[in-house]
Amino acid sequence: xxxxxxxxxxxxxxxxxxxxxxxxxxxxxxxxxxxxxxxxxxxxxxxxxxxxxxxxxxxxxxxxxxxxxxxxxxxxxxxxxxxxxxxxxxxxxxxxxxxxxxxxxxxxxxxxxxxxxxxxxxxxxxxxxxxxxxxxxxxxxxxxxxxxxxxxxxxxxxxxxxxxxxxxxxxxxxxxxxxxxxxxxxxxxxxxxxxxxxxxxxxxxxxxxxxxxxxxxxxxxxxxxxxxxxxxxxxxxxxxxxxxxxxxxxxxxxxxxxxxxxxxxxxxxxxxxxxxxxxxxxxxxxxxxxxxxxxxxxxxxxxxxxxxxxxxxxxxxxxxxxxxxxxxxxxxxxxxxxxxxxxxxxxxxxxxxxxxxxxxxxxxxxxxxxxxxxxxxxxxxxxxxxxxxxxxxxxxxxxxxxx
Amino acid sequence: xxxxxxxxxxxxxxxxxxxxxxxxxxxxxxxxxxxxxxxxxxxxxxxxxxxxxxxxxxxxxxxxxxxxxxxxxxxxxxxxxxxxxxxxxxxxxxxxxxxxxxxxxxxxxxxxxxxxxxxxxxxxxxxxxxxxxxxxxxxxxxxxxxxxxxxxxxxxxxxxxxxxxxxxxxxxxxxxxxxxxxxxxxxxxxxxxxxxxxxxxxxxxxxxxxxxxxxxxxxxxxxxxxxxxxxxxxxxxxxxxxxxxxxxxxxxxxxxxxxxxxxxxxxxxxxxxxxxxxxxxxxxxxxxxxxxxxxxxxxxxxxxxxxxxxxxxxxxxxxxxxxxxxxxxxxxxxxxxxxxxxxxxxxxxxxxxxxxxxxxxx
Numbered sequence: 125x126x127x128x129x130x131x132x133x134x135x136x137x138x139x140x141x142x143x144x145x146x147x148x149x150x151x152x153x154x155x156x157x158x159x160x161x162x163x164x165x166x167x168x169x170x171x172x173x174x175x176x177x178x179x180x181x182x183x184x185x186x187x188x189x190x191x192x193x194x195x196x197x198x199x200x201x202x203x204x205x206x207x208x209x210x211x212x213x214x215x216x217x218x219x220x221x222x223x224x225x226x227x228x229x230x231x232x233x234x235x236x237x238x239x240x241x242x243x244x245x246x247x248x249x250x251x252x253x254x255x256x257x258x259x260x261x262x263x264x265x266x267x268x269x270x271x272x273x274x275x276x277x278x279x280x281x282x283x284x285x286x287x288x289x290x291x292x293x294x295x296x297x298x299x300x301x302x303x304x305x306x307x308x309x310x311x312x313x314x315x316x317x318x319x320x321x322x323x324x325x326x327x328x329x330x331x332x333x334x335x336x337x338x339x340x341x342x343x344x345x346x347x348x349x350x351x352x353x354x355x356x357x358x359x360x361x362x363x364x365x366x367x368x369x370x371x372x373x374x375x376x377x378x379x380x381x382x383x384x385x386x387x388x389x390x391x392x393x394x395x396x397x398x399x400x401x402x403x404x405x406x407x408x409x410x411x412x413x414x415x416x417x418x419x420x421x422x423x424x425x426x427x428x429x430x431x432x433x434x435x436x437x438x439x440x441x442x443x444x445x446x447x448x449x450x451x452x453x454x455x456x457x458x459x460x461x462x463x464x465x466x467x468x469x470x471x472x473x474x475x476x477x478x479x480x481x482x483x484x485x486x487x488x489x490x491x492x493x494x495x496x497x498x499x500x501x502x503x504x505x506x507x508x509x510x511x512x513x514x515x516x517x518x519x520x521x522x523x524x525x526x527x
Numbered sequence: 528x529x530x531x532x533x534x535x536x537x538x539x540x541x542x543x544x545x546x547x548x549x550x551x552x553x554x555x556x557x558x559x560x561x562x563x564x565x566x567x568x569x570x571x572x573x574x575x576x577x578x579x580x581x582x583x584x585x586x587x588x589x590x591x592x593x594x595x596x597x598x599x600x601x602x603x604x605x606x607x608x609x610x611x612x613x614x615x616x617x618x619x620x621x622x623x624x625x626x627x628x629x630x631x632x633x634x635x636x637x638x639x640x641x642x643x644x645x646x647x648x649x650x651x652x653x654x655x656x657x658x659x660x661x662x663x664x665x666x667x668x669x670x671x672x673x674x675x676x677x678x679x680x681x682x683x684x685x686x687x688x689x690x691x692x693x694x695x696x697x698x699x700x701x702x703x704x705x706x707x708x709x710x711x712x713x714x715x716x717x718x719x720x721x722x723x724x725x726x727x728x729x730x731x732x733x734x735x736x737x738x739x740x741x742x743x744x745x746x747x748x749x750x751x752x753x754x755x756x757x758x759x760x761x762x763x764x765x766x767x768x769x770x771x772x773x774x775x776x777x778x779x780x781x782x783x784x785x786x787x788x789x790x791x792x793x794x795x796x797x798x799x800x801x802x803x804x805x806x807x808x809x810x811x812x813x814x815x816x817x818x819x820x821x822x823x824x825x826x827x828x829x830x831x832x833x834x835x836x837x838x839x840x841x842x843x844x845x846x847x848x849x850x851x852x853x854x855x856x857x858x859x860x861x862x863x864x865x866x867x868x869x870x871x872x873x874x875x876x877x878x879x880x881x882x883x884x885x886x887x888x889x
Contacts, residue, residue: 169636170636171636171692172691222683223652223664223683224653224656229656232697233696236538236696237537251687255687255861302533335659336618339618
């Protein structure tokens with residue numbers, strides 16, 4: 125944790141002193157007046173000095189990617205040339221006249237608060253000239269899970285590996301929920317891989333803290349293939365169960381190595397859910413028909429599918445065994461109230477069933493291309509939903525075509 | 528993971544928690560630095576005027592704001608922020624976050640450098656973004672009352688300055704949910720076996736006599752304390768230094784204590800004994816809660832001396848840093864290429880400082 129900001133040593137009481145911090149904050153006080161003599165008369169304010177001090181701690185080495193939303197650099201700590209960090213410089217959008225964008229704010233807000241081995245560390249934030257915001261992030265060079273899933277020919281993995289990856293995702297989601305944060309965009313290409321194999325749940329651009337009772341939330345979140353039925357039905361009050369559904373679809377995808385429910389429109393997505401999970405109705409999900417955008421699938425001649433039983437799952441997802449299948453089914457419950465919670469998932473007996481999860485350093489890795497891939501992942505606008513099937517399918521075809 | 532460990536990982540704890548002594552030191556150094564800057568800047572401005580032949584005669588020493596005057600002024604505009612949030616009918620969290628942003632910003636900035644009036648608008652707007660209550664900038668600006676219409680640029684120009692002063696931490700942890708949870712627990716207790724004990728409690732300070740308290744239904748008493756505590760959290764807790772010197776959990780307990788001390792003691796006694804180093808952590812907790820309750824004041828809560836605030840607001844007009852007055856120009860200058868070059872004005876000289884009035888809404 126050499127890169128972490130100064131953390132005061134633990135004390136016994138919560139209202140204790142934070143001496144180190146006050147020193148930092150006052151550091152500028154003594155040095156400051158020297159600057160006031162410049163002809164411009166622009167003596168730096170305390171906050172500017174602190175910012176400059178932070179900025180000087182890092183060196184940008186080279187640009188490793190650029191998108192419309194951000195430029196990504198590989199960098200290091202000035203004091204430690206061997207260290208590696210990713211510096212994500214968020215571009216000021218000249219078109220956007222509302223100040224700091226919401227997704228940038230969300231990303232900074234949540235990464236500042238959540239420190240956990242399965243969430244990318246945000247070491248520092250500073251501004252460079254032109255008021256660009258720079259996020260100094262943990263360097264995650266080994267791509268993302270989507271890449272591994274798609275590279276069917278190049279990457280082989282088994283149920284012990286899936287267990288390790290799902291365990292890391294499960295701990296990340298549990299930690300978010302424990303801190304009252306909904307991620308709202310869990311999908312394989314937001315699961316980045318560190319040099320040591322650790323998977324990190326990234327991209328908090330759509331995250332929010334739990335709502336208060338009776339206060340509405342938007343249902344336009346989570347990339348479609350990973351979006352739960354309650355959001356597709358327009359629910360404005362929901363819980364961590366939305367993230368758990370996404371986890372379930374990621375779990376399924378890891379096993380079958382293709383997206384489990386790849387709808388090309390919201391309606392199609394619901395149709396696929398009906399077909400492969402079961403048609404929601406007031407019997408298997410009391411109250412579903414009262415959701416704002418509820419569509420009664422399975423009426424007026426269209427086929428109604430019963431909720432899939434264990435046999436279907438055993439057949440389709442056999443590699444994770446019957447206990448693993450039980451876990452998957454508990455994540456894909458149509459009724460969000462019956463869906464497993466993140467805590468229940470971590471307490472599931474699958475983790476203790478053979479085979480044991482692969483040690484992170486022994487997990488399959490994608491060879492090469494790390495820098496480029498992290499740049500790809502980071503330069504996307506945080507919270508950007510890759511919508512439209514075309515792009516996605518093209519990417520899949522690309523990968524399957526690669527030998 | 529214990530709740531304590533989780534809280535200690537928050538930026539509110541790591542960057543924004545202080546002892547009262549640390550707060551005083553911090554504010555004093557901010558004030559001293561700003562005052563020296565203001566004197567130097569005003570001197571420069573006077574010399575420039577002399578060169579232009581506008582000799583204004585006798586030069587007086589600039590009378591800068593004291594630390595307590597700065598606090599009065601910031602407190603006054605925190606109150607104004609709350610009024611403005613009420614006008615917009617924003618939820619409590621937006622309102623409270625905006626106020627805490629201002630309070631945090633003015634730990635390292637002086638109102639002599641950046642007057643709180645424009646920062647107030649920016650804080651409130653930023654809070655709508657960070658608290659999931661986003662309001663479009665044009666709509667936000669158009670609804671701000673005042674003699675002169677507020678433009679979107681007025682609101683947004685200091686945003687960068689503000690976020691930098693907040694050290695890019697946007698989360699403020701509030702005591703509101705904790706209070707709701709505590710009240711639910713208390714209501715649960717009232718229905719159960721401890722209910723009898725609850726009815727036998729000493730009356731709260733506000734209750735007329737022991738007899739009326741005894742006659743009072745336990746649920747009623749809890750609800751009365753709830754209302755008072757909630758009010759304190761929305762007002763005094765925002766305007767005092769409570770957020771800096773304690774945690775959200777202690778803060779709602781303190782509000783409950785200020786509302787009905789016997790009830791708060793009863794509640795604490797129902798909890799499993801506190802573990803922790805040192806002697807009698809339970810007693811220490813109670814002492815801390817009582818101390819914070821004192822800060823929140825009587826059930827009437829915190830009041831601002833408006834006349835005094837107006838006096839300070841008039842005074843600050845003579846000791847403002849003339850180089851930091853035009854926030855829009857400062858902002859434009861930063862956006863087009865780093866810090867200012869050679870004292871050039873970025874634009875908008877028409878914004879005459881002297882036309883400002885003491886009234887926040889014009």
